[in-house]
Amino acid sequence: MSAIWLKALPYIAAVLLALGALYGAYHHGVSTTNATWKAEWNDRDTRDAQAKEQNEAAERAKEQSRQQAINKVVQNGQALIDAAAAAVTAANRESDRLRSAADGLANRIAASQGGSHSCTAAASAAASRAVLVLADVLKRADQRAGDMAGYADQSHGRGVTCEQAYDSLGK
Template identity: 80%
Template sequence: MSAIWLKAIPYIAAVLLVAGALFGVYHHGVTVTNDEWQAKWNERDARDEAAQAANEAAERAKEQSRQQAINKVVQNGQALIDTAAAAVTAANRESDRLRSAADGLAGSVSASQAGGNSCTAAASAAATRAVMVLADVLKRADQRAGDMATVADQARARGLTCEQAYDALGK
């Protein structure tokens, strides 16, 4: 039996050499294929990263553009509010002048009615009180109108600013 094994050794060695060669070729083919796919994946990953960077840059540019538009709207809105505040200041000066005139009128009426006979004194006192009440009502109405105008002007300016900011975001 040992003679059979001795005669079979070269055949077994040849089969092992052929099997080893085939395994080597197979392994080389797998390695080459894996390297080719890895190169393709690396190329795809690089393209994806470049596209992502481009998209981020475009979105940042849009965001900066929108922020600049909103900043401009805020500046314009503040200018409207400042203009309204200046108008309120001017209106308050005029209102103060009107109230002073009403106080002066009430004072002059009471001073002119103070002299005279006793019969007309009671009527004069009633007329003086009526003028003073009218002057007080005029002052309060003027003050309230000024307050309401101030609130309305500021609300309008803020509303316009909000509307412009919304429109700027839509671009």
Template identity: 70%
Template sequence: MSAIWLKILPYIAALLLVAGALFGAYHHGVTVTTDEWQAKWSERDSRDEAAQAANEASERAKEQARQLAINKVIQDGQQIIDRATADADASRASADSLRVAADALAHRLTAGGASSHSCTAAASAAANRAVMVLADVLKRADQRAGDLAGYADQSHSRGVTCEQAYDSLGK
């Protein structure tokens, strides 16, 4: 039996040598393929990172442009509001002169001589009270109208500013 083994042993050794060579070739092929795929994945990952960085830079630039547009709208709106406030102040000053004139007119009308006749004096007192009430109503109405005009101007200016800020976001 040992003679059979001695005859088969070179064939077994050759078979093992061929199997070892085939396994080595297979292992080398797997390693090369893995390295190729790893290189492709690394290249894809670097392209993705570059695209992400470019996208982030683009979005940052858009965001900064939007913020600059909003800041300009806010600045312009504040100038409009400041002008409206200055106009309201000027209007109040002219209204004050109107109130002073109404007071002077009411004082002049009420200071007009009192009659010695009791009917004329009573009628004159009633007319004086009516003039005073009318002058007071005129002053209050003018003051309230000025306040409401100021609020309306500011509200309109703020609304326009808000609308422009919103419109600038769509660009």
């Protein structure tokens, strides 16, 4: 029995050697394939990271451009609002001058209506009161119109600024 084993031993060794060689070839193939896939995944990851950086840089540039456009619009709008405020101040000075002139005129009319005749004195007192009321109504109307014009100018300036800011976002 031992002679049979001795005769079969070279064949068993050859089969084991062939199996070992096949396993080595298989293991080498698996290792090579894994290395190839790892290299491809690493390349893909690198490309993805580069694309991400490029996209972020492009979006940052767009955002900075939009912010600069909005800042310019805000500056222009503030200049418009400041110009409207200056115009309101100038109009208020002119309005104050007009009101002072109306007060002076009303006071002169009231003083000149001082009454030489009793029948004309009552009529002139009524006329004086009417002139004073008219002057007061004129002053109040002028003040209110000035206030409304100031509000309208500021609202217009803010509206134009908002519209321009919105339009700059579309670019």
